[in-house]
Amino acid sequence: MSKSLNITQSSIQDFVESERCRIDDSMSLGAAFEHVAAQQILTQYLLDDDDIARGLTDGGGDGGYDGIFIFVNDVLVNGEDSDSLELDNKSRVDIHFIQAKNQTSFSEAIIQNWKDSFANLTETENPDRERYREEVVDLFVLIRAILRQTIIKRLQVYIHFWAVSLATQIHENLKKQARELKELVEGIIPSKNTVVDVDFITAQKFFELIEEVPDETMTLKGTKEPLCPDSSSAILTVSLKDYHDFITDDNGHLKKILFEANIRDYQGNVHVNQAIRETLDNKSAIDFWWLNNGITIIADSMARDMDHSVSLTNPRIVNGLQTSNEIARHCQSLEEDDDDRKVLIKCIATSNYEIKAKIIQATNNQTSIPPAFLHSLETTHLQIERYFKNHGLHYDRRKSSGKNNGIPSKDIVSISFLGQCLIATLLKQPDYARARPAQILGDESKYNKIFNENISLKAYYQLAKTCNQIKQLIKKFGLTRGEQNDLLFHVIYLYCVKRSASLELTKSELELLEPPSTEDLRPVIELTKAAYLDFGGNAQTAKSASFVSEIQKRASEQWNLESQ
Structure with a gap:
């Protein structure tokens, strides 16, 4: 930006830079700006860094969306398999579309891109996958599946478009186009219970969002x-x-x-x-x-x-x-x-x-309640939290506590992420870990197999440290953000089985895990990506049990693993 910044704009950039260093110092300033913008706009949902990453979609063919976040009754459902998503009558659905640019003005192309892409992506069952990037198409598949139920289940739908920049004012032409976008979207969604808003977050408003601190x-x-x-x-x-x-x-x-x-x-x-x-x-x-x-x-x-x-x-x-x-x-x-x-x-x-x-x-x-909802307060998780802290990791048992205390993202492990890693490795179901991120602790049978006194605290720690390292390294292999999201838990599973030389991972083998180097991970990435592309190379591929069988077969042949 050639234009000199005022104090408010400079303060925002300083905060974005501090968050960039906390999240990932290899991240560009523009990407960090997008992450922070989503973080601040969606503060009420208490999202952690992994949650934010699930919704970021910036890149070529993004349709004007740097981020798309879908909530059902305030629960983030990004990445969920649309066929498994159950909506109750009168559920509240919040869909947030975000464009955030580290520049001192709002481009007039913002609204036009949204007008074109929203209509294209919601009014066809098979959007042009050459025009729009994979993760954007997949999120709109989920959005369409939800919106089809608006009338039958009388859903309360709130659609919010957010444009964020360091601008100090909003041009009248943009305000007029925003009204046109609102009318267009209201015309596409066939329900009176739909509210559409378009907001421009200027530097002053952005600064106020950053300054807001929850009452303690x-x-x-x-x-x-x-x-x-x-x-x-x-x-x-x-x-x-x-x-x-x-x-x-x-x-x-x-x-x-x-x-x-x-x-x-x-x-x-x-x-x-x-x-x-x-x-x-x-x-x-x-x-x-x-x-x-x-x-x-x-x-x-x-x-x-x-x-x-x-x-x-x-x-x-x-x-x-x-x-x-x-x-x-x-x-x-x-x-x-x-x-x-x-x-x-x-x-x-x-x-x-x-x-x-x-x-x-x-x-x-007074009411029958699934015990899974109590798990974060159980002794097992308190013990994991203490053990992790003594060994340099932060277990995010209280959601977003790590982020709120300025702990680097690479040192934070959420309960849901650890649960996904355990399901991917011990239960050999990376497809399930990918397909149901919002439901990981809701399956009591699976939960009891992955969180119990028979698994040592060292095993939890070594797995968490290994998976956090893989999550950081996978960014270095030229994969798109969508491919990283699809393949992460498959790569975690294959790295662990390659290291143990067996498709069957035991609890004791988790204790022996060590975080990989880039070269350690390279053959795992190459095998996984090749199979992924051969099977279609999309989210449905990553969510299928047949894909898991295929990578198991290829891994056994290439690495001489012990069979099941």
Whole structure:
């Protein structure tokens, strides 16, 4: 950029450069700008670096999309097999399209590219794969599969286009084109329950996004003096409006960080939520809290405040997600603040993870819940976290904790990534690891085989260190971003079997793993890519069990591996 930058623009570039060094110092400044832009725009979803990477699509034939992120009920579903994706009635779908350029202006070509590509990619079952890059086409295949269900399942669809740059102003022509894009997209999607927005993020707005820090200490205002049985607990009633203000940000969005410990996601239009909704919508002489089980909040510490309030450090809502969602919906639908009903809140302060886990399990025992949702608080993961920390890795048991503490991306291992690596190696299913990134901990049978006391902490560590190294090195072999995404877990599997000289990997063999050098990985990449291209070279190839059988066969022949 030849034009001199103002203080705001320079500050943004300094932050982008610091994130580039944390994520991958071989990354270009432009790529880092795209990563940071997505990171800041999507802050509410608590995405980690791997999640962001799954949605970045910049490159030749990207259709004007540097990033595409698809959420169903706030869960990122990028990479999921469209045939396995189940949508409940009235599910909320958020689709974010991002273009981010490290330049001091917005190009008028932005909107025109979106107009052309959105229509082309949504209105045909077989988009031109020579015109659009593979990962863009695959994401639109998933988007079309979701949008086809908008009417049948009455989905609530929110489509958001974001243009990000270091510009200080937005030209009127761009604003006019943005309105035209909005009308075009609304005309393509056949549902009244679709909201389309187009936003331009200028340097000032971008700086404000970077500066926003989630509240760590929050105040909950009661209607009466709270009942405090001891210094670590409080019971209080809170007006619906004050509770709504507590759980939402200035834009009316739920603060996702408050719900990260909740073992259930919002269940949509199920019977229990219909009952809560009816109670809220039909005011009577009976107060809401008389008819509701209430909400449980745990925090690291708690203190009494003035005005019947309590201050909570790092509060997390562990029971009451359904009630919270329905209260938010109800309060946002009110034309005036004329509802003086209350909700019952129980607050408990403890920094002990095992106690927190017991509270979460106990407060949710009214409903049958898959145990997988509790796994991140189990002793196994606490032990892995401590072991990794003592050996120089950060286990991201609390989502995004590594990123938020400035830990380099190469030293961060998420629970889901470790789960994918274990499924790819121990269970010999790299296809499953690739096809279901959002469901890795949801299969109880698989989970019990990969996280248990019979696997040593050293085995988890050696595998994690090895896989993190492979994730870094795979970028150096000239593969496209889509190919890297498709082949990563297949390459991990083949490297491990090549090193052990057997297609059957045992727990003890994981302990002997060592991270590869570039030359160690080269024959693995070459074998995997050749088979991938022979089988079609797309996401469906990487998700198929037949492809796994093929690479096993080729590996056995080339490397004289022990047969199954």
